[in-house]
Amino acid sequence: MAVAGIPPILGLIYVIVGIPLVAYLLHKGKFFKKIGIAFTLISVVLGFLIFAPMAPFQLQSVVLNDTAALGAPVGVAIGLLILFILIVFVTGRIFCGYLCPIGAVQELAYHVPVKKAMPVEKNVLFVIRLIVLLIFFAAAFFLSTGILSYFGIIQFFNLDITSILFVVFLVLLFVSLSFYRPFCRIICPLGALYSLAAMKSLFKFQRSEACTECKKCEAECPTNEAKREDAKGECYLCGRCVEVCPADAISYCRK
Ligand code: SF4
Ligand code: SF4
Structure with missing residues (x-):
């Protein structure tokens, strides 16, 4: 449901302001639960209004060399993606935690008080994630296909309820009620790269x-x-x- 007239660059500005602000509040011990929920709500609303800041899709468009979807020269998009990975080396995954609309909507779902699934062994998830990441790059390079487009994210944030892909994302959200962030922890290629950077974050x-x-x-x-x-x-x-x-x-x- 991207609203005409609201510039998508707002998403980028939101991230540039949001990351240092959240980092500062976390460091000072003033990042309370309500503030976190407020950030996630704003991020979800931005996802509905302008489909931004959807960094995983930017990565996909860069890999596919899809300049039309990027709305910016590939060089600029690559520069921003590298910059945000460098930021993760400093702050950890603040973008994933609070600013990405896809992550935020799963975070909100996990707040629903239902029985939670036992955490899965990290090594198992790591191997699954690695396989999915390889599929992502293989599909992009050999088939010119972006696999993110098959998870219904675009249809969900566009409220395209007649699409079967909309239902795919609804199922993911349903799983998110008890299994923490299935999309972020298994599917998202950007999350996989951020995960490696976050291991070394300052x-x-x-x-x-x-x-x-x-x-x-x-x-x-x-x-x-x-x-x-x-x-x-x-x-x-x-x-x-x-x-x-x-x-x-x-x-x-x-x-
Ligand atoms: S892992 Fe991917 S989808 Fe999840 S919050 Fe991070 S960038 Fe967004
Ligand atoms: S993901 Fe785990 S370690 Fe990280 S903030 Fe949440 S509870 Fe703490």
Whole structure:
């Protein structure tokens, strides 16, 4: 339902302002749950209004060399994608956590209080994700096809309810009620690249000496990333670990 007259560049501005703002608030310990939900709601609304900031689709258009879909020279789009990967090396996955409309709508679904699925072993998901990433690149290079177009994201945010693909994304959203972010953790090619960068990010959630090893954070984390030694590649900075920590021992800080 992209609304004519609202420039899609608003999505880019939102990301450029949003990432440092969220990082600052996280670092100062002032990023409360309500603020996170507000960001995710804004992101979803932007997804409906202007289909932006849809960075996974930008990556797909770059790989397909689809300049019409990009609405900008390929060089500029590649530069921005590299810039945002570099930002993940500093801040972690703030874009995925709060600003991407696809991630945000799954995050909101997971807030619905229904029984949650047990977290899947990280190595298993890593292998599945790697296979999907290879399929993504193979389909783009050998078949000139973007596999993201088959998950109904465009139809969902365009409210194209007559399309069968709309139903595909609805099913993904239904799964998101109990399995945390299936699209982000298995399918999204950009998320896979961000995940690698986030493992080395300068700022991430870390435990202080106040930690009593009660493991409440580990039990709460939907992605199995809350252990002291976890690299945090799949940490979406959701804050669930921080919220349940009785010792107030987790903060978003430099390694
Ligand atoms: S993993 Fe992909 S779809 Fe999910 S939030 Fe990140 S960029 Fe968006
Ligand atoms: S619970 Fe903590 S470690 Fe797990 S994804 Fe959320 S912020 Fe990251």
